[in-house]
Amino acid sequence: MDMSFTKNPEWIAERQKLWDECVDSLGWSEELSKKQITDLHEYFMTGVLKKGSPSSVAERILFFPRVNIESVEHVLKYNIPEGVADKDIADLKAFFSAGIEYVPNLSAIEASEIFKYVFGESYSEVCQIPFIINDETTYRQVTLDANSQFDCGINVLSWLKNENKYRSIWYHLIDYWFSLFNHVDPRIFSSDRSTKVRHVNMKLFPKLLRRFLGFSAHAIDISKGADWGEERRQYMQDFRERMDNLDGPQELLELWSNVKETDPSEFHTIE
Secondary structure (H helix, E strand, O other), X not given: OOOHHHHOHHHHHHHHHHHHHHHHHHOHHHHOOHHHHHHHHHHHHHOOOEOOEXXXXXXXXXXOOOOOHHHHHHHHHHOOOXXXXXXXXXXXXXXXXXXXXXXXXXXXHHHHHHHHHHHOOOOOOEEEOOOOOOOOOOOOEEEOOHHHHHHHHOOHHHHHHOOXXXXXXXXXXXXXXXXXXXXOOHHHHOOOXXXXXXXXXXXXXXXXXXXXXXXXXXXXXXXXXXXXXXXXXXXXXXXHHHHHOOOOOHHHXXXXXXXXHOOOHHHHHOO
């Protein structure tokens, strides 16, 4: 991989600015030792691995100077000299499925392209991580939990209800999210917070899912018609049309019907 861009003075200045912002906002200086900060900074700026810092496989992608499909391939091939254990593969799966959108300076659409490259356009329980790791000769296989992915998908709600929130990666993964419906535990659509669903916090999730559906069902526009709200309005319209044309699962259809019949004021007040 051509890393000559890391020598460009303009890029260095912008990258250093991003580093300073991350150190301040994410609390790295409080969590890491001075030496760890120094080694991490060097990796953040150059991509050169120094004595195992950062230590985790996912962090070696997260902090690499540029994150795209080519760079992920490079990191997993050349920046994992010690090889990987099963735990590393589990961490890598979690990074690609949820952590990828937290890469500094990576846009939601760029993150979604990496997600789709790894997991596909629609849900499949068993996937191959499409990168060769170190000197291995075969692709690692992972199992992806539909409930967990469905839970992640409602992160778009933060963007719908807050003017200053960024667009989640799941804004661009709406087709993938809809493909999960027939694979999740149907109890995930229950409003009973005592229900147990694997990998989902059902004390919180039913309320969040209900509000997520409610925003689109009732076209709740926080911009009150302003130009900056057009993208949200279009998203909710498209979402509403897709939901209205669903033929299952029955538990979701019943929830959607109930949400549409509910006074819209309920969805303004749920925290």
